[in-house]
Amino acid sequence: xxxxxxxxxxxxxxxxxxxxxxQVREAIASDADLAQRFEEIAISDSAIRSVYSAIDTKPIPQxxxxxxxxxxxxQSHKISTPWTQRVWQxxxxxxxxxxxxxxxxxxxxxxxxxxxxxxxxTTLATGPVSATSNLHVALSTVPSAISSEITKxxxxxxxxxxxxxxxxxxxxxxxKLQSSKSGARSVxxxxxxxxxxxxxxxxxxxxxQNQYIPASSITPSAFENVVNSMILGDPISSDEEMKLIxxxxxxxxx
Amino acid sequence: xxxxxxxxxxxxxxxxxxxxxxxxxADDLVQSTVERVLVKRPPAGVPLIKWVLRVCRxxxxxxxxxxxxxxxxxxxxxxxxxxxxxxxxxxLGRIALGQVNSAMKRLPEAQQTTLALAAFSxxxxxxxxxxxxxxxGTVMSRIARxxxxxNRTLNRNRVETPSIDTSTERYKHDLH
Numbered sequence: 165x166x167x168x169x170x171x172x173x174x175x176x177x178x179x180x181x182x183x184x185x186x187q188v189r190e191a192i193a194s195d196a197d198l199a200q201r202f203e204e205i206a207i208s209d210s211a212i213r214s215v216y217s218a219i220d221t222k223p224i225p226q227x228x229x230x231x232x233x234x235x236x237x238x239q240s241h242k243i244s245t246p247w248t249q250r251v252w253q254x255x256x257x258x259x260x261x262x263x264x265x266x267x268x269x270x271x272x273x274x275x276x277x278x279x280x281x282x283x284x285x286t287t288l289a290t291g292p293v294s295a296t297s298n299l300h301v302a303l304s305t306v307p308s309a310i311s312s313e314i315t316k317x318x319x320x321x322x323x324x325x326x327x328x329x330x331x332x333x334x335x336x337x338x339x340k341l342q343s344s345k346s347g348a349r350s351v352x353x354x355x356x357x358x359x360x361x362x363x364x365x366x367x368x369x370x371x372x373q374n375q376y377i378p379a380s381s382i383t384p385s386a387f388e389n390v391v392n393s394m395i396l397g398d399p400i401s402s403d404e405e406m407k408l409i410x411x412x413x414x415x416x417x418x
Numbered sequence: 419x420x421x422x423x424x425x426x427x428x429x430x431x432x433x434x435x436x437x438x439x440x441x442x443x444a445d446d447l448v449q450s451t452v453e454r455v456l457v458k459r460p461p462a463g464v465p466l467i468k469w470v471l472r473v474c475r476x477x478x479x480x481x482x483x484x485x486x487x488x489x490x491x492x493x494x495x496x497x498x499x500x501x502x503x504x505x506x507x508x509x510l511g512r513i514a515l516g517q518v519n520s521a522m523k524r525l526p527e528a529q530q531t532t533l534a535l536a537a538f539s540x541x542x543x544x545x546x547x548x549x550x551x552x553x554x555g556t557v558m559s560r561i562a563r564x565x566x567x568x569n570r571t572l573n574r575n576r577v578e579t580p581s582i583d584t585s586t587e588r589y590k591h592d593l594h
Contacts (some may be wrong), residue, residue, distance in 0.1 A: 173562035177536060179543045197427040208568040212436065212537050219435040220428060225445050228427075231452055232420045 167191060172202045176209060176393060178331055185331070186362075190290060192390055193363045198388040206389040287348045288341065288364040295358060303337055303352055303359045304407055306400065314341075325349075326391070327400040327408070335400070335413050338391055340367060349387060351394065354413045363390060419459065422466055423452055425465040429538050434536035435476050450477050471539055472549045475531055484516060521571040529564035536561050 167175075167188055174180050175188045192199045194224045293300045298314035306312045311323040326338040336353040347367035352359045365387050400408065430451065435444035451474040460469035523529055530552075535546045536557075543561075547554045 170562040171559055171567055173565055174558055204569045208565050208572060211518050211572060215515050216432050217434040219431045219441060219444055222441055224427060228449050228452060232424050241482050
């Protein structure tokens with residue numbers, strides 16, 4: 165099935181109906197051309213957000229602060245456009261720009277080419293994770309940044325990376341799964357007492373250099389964009405994650 | 419209401435910056451918007467954020483575009499008092515602002531405004547359509563076309579910049 169640029173753009177803004185959001189997400193994960201189209205849309209959007217968010221580092225003009233601080237607003241005040249009466253007051257305080265905001269000035273005009281990186285072949289199939297599997301146990305109990313061996317035969321190691329709430333209010337975890345032969349980056353979401361693999365791509369970092377790998381695949385940055393689009397609000401903190409693990413992912417006590 | 423407007427200021431300033439492409443003009447637009455909103459309060463039932471953005475957009479169309487707004491990128495007015503930042507990064511940032519501004523200015527006003535609202539207002543397509551008084555489908559198509567145009571323009575003027583992913587980096591626990 166083909167998806168229009170309008171649909172991809174709306175997907176980026178989480179504006180498609182839930183069923184279509186899932187379809188598009190899965191399609192991006194499996195179709196390299198679609199992933200590239202989505203990435204191009206995401207890059208130009210990221211460029212705008214990063215560039216124009218730079219105003220956050222500039223102090224609010226004192227005239228505006230005074231206007232919003234004054235106890236009484238004169239209803240008969242005649243509005244004069246500041247182009248003719250620009251009042252500019254510099255702040256005495258030094259401007260301390262957040263490092264994150266400054267770094268984004270440099271970034272995502274991302275006018276570099278979108279290349280398709282060679283990747284390993286191993287990915288996880290989308291769908292439910294067996295409740296009796298080591299993967300289920302690991303997703304349920306292993307905190308982020310901790311690696312845990314789940315298969316001895318191929319020295320399979322899982323490392324959760326990020327925990328977040330998605331737009332369907334499910335707790336989801338991004339994780340890496342690496343073995344001696346291959347690796348995968350995946351996202352699983354908890355629903356009805358079960359983990360479900362929503363997204364999985366080969367992880368080329370883990371692949372051996374001399375291993376044959378297909379030429380086309382979703383790029384890591386496209387994967388990041390998809391994951392970012394899934395996140396509702398801010399990712400779950402370490403403390404909250406531990407509480408979720410303790411509550412068996414049923415709820416977050418706040 | 420003044421406190422509520424204060425809470426809306428960050429988003430409003432970003433929208434204004436995306437519309438004007440100039441830091442000073444952006445804050446002037448915000449000033450004009452706030453002055454007008456304080457005099458003419460939102461009608462009953464209209465959320466303040468939608469009213470504020472509608473006023474901002476109307477001021478932009480009616481007054482700002484008639485003036486000789488500076489088109490060139492606001493290179494000289496970028497914040498100077500940035501600590502612990504490499505000078506090359508600042509220069510690259512200014513180049514990035516110039517290129518993005520140039521690309522935004524090439525968009526039809528309707529696309530530029532719709533995209534600015536989508537990127538910074540925090541509102542849904544439906545709410546944006548209410549502000550702009552157009553169907554939701556129009557909002558969706560304007561945003562998509564704007565992004566496509568921006569991508570074509572920005573890719574024609576490629577600048578090689580290092581790739582730094584800061585999307586969720588501060589939350590990730592990555593092992594190397």
